[in-house]
Amino acid sequence: DTEVTQTPKHLVMGMTNKKSLKCEQHMGHRAMYWYKQKAKKPPELMFVYSYEKLSINESVPSRFSPECPNSSLLNLHLHALQPEDSALYLCASSQPRGLGDEQYFGPGTRLTVT
Amino acid sequence: DQQVKQNSPSLSVQEGRISILNCDYTNSMFDYFLWYKKYPAEGPTFLISISSIKDKNEDGRFTVFLNKSAKHLSLHIVPSQPGDSAVYFCAASNQAGTALIFGKGTTLSVSS
Numbered sequence: 406d407t408e409v410t411q412t413p414k415h416l417v418m419g420m421t422n423k424k425s426l427k428c429e430q431h432m433g434h435r436a437m438y439w440y441k442q443k444a445k446k447p448p449e450l451m452f453v454y455s456y457e458k459l460s461i462n463e464s465v466p467s468r469f470s471p472e473c474p475n476s477s478l479l480n481l482h483l484h485a486l487q488p489e490d491s492a493l494y495l496c497a498s499s500q501p502r503g504l505g506d507e508q509y510f511g512p513g514t515r516l517t518v519t
Numbered sequence: 520d521q522q523v524k525q526n527s528p529s530l531s532v533q534e535g536r537i538s539i540l541n542c543d544y545t546n547s548m549f550d551y552f553l554w555y556k557k558y559p560a561e562g563p564t565f566l567i568s569i570s571s572i573k574d575k576n577e578d579g580r581f582t583v584f585l586n587k588s589a590k591h592l593s594l595h596i597v598p599s600q601p602g603d604s605a606v607y608f609c610a611a612s613n614q615a616g617t618a619l620i621f622g623k624g625t626t627l628s629v630s631s
Contacts, residue, residue, distance in 0.1 A: 447608055
């Protein structure tokens with residue numbers, strides 16, 4: 406099973422809302438990632454969790470708050486977002502032997518902030 | 520400053536012919552390279568990778584070539600099929616701990 410699942414597939418939220426994106430994998434991967442992808446751009450790394458601990462935060466604004474409740478789950482809590490935060494949010498996971506190699510991506514959550 | 524560059528935004532190829540997608544990188548610390556394929560509204564799908572200790576890796580119709588002295592890699596797809604039409608991203612990492620750095624992608628269109 407090389408599947409990473411993400412929910413919801415689509416999300417529309419206002420600038421005062423609080424919402425969460427969820428990601429799940431059952432491949433035994435101990436590194437999990439959040440990426441943001443704008444149209445016609447490559448994925449850009451936001452956060453990395455390694456063994457359930459936050460290891461990389463790419464200077465992401467505090468309105469994005471990641472959480473890794475256990476080795477299979479990764480959440481991204483959203484609060485007071487701006488319209489420019491509208492994008493495809495991708496979750497990925499990889500084997501624990503090293504960050505970066507052979508990451509498996511979920512289908513993404515298409516977020517629209519109104 | 521782009522560390523991974525895909526200078527061709529698009530490529531059109533006829534079915535059955537070879538598709539060659541190119542990627543250049545600037546960071547000599549990169550030691551692992553990957554190719555991903557992405558369809559619209561889906562996440563990237565891992566295709567093939569190569570370590571810097573190799574210069575070629577083959578998996579079915581897909582072959583990746585690495586030229587370290589030129590800091591260049593390429594993905595060959597032979598024979599190309601219409602289902603290969605997608606955006607292809609080149610990515611690189613430094614196994615010391617940084618995450619993937621992606622190029623901007625090349626849109627491949629395979630016509631039948």
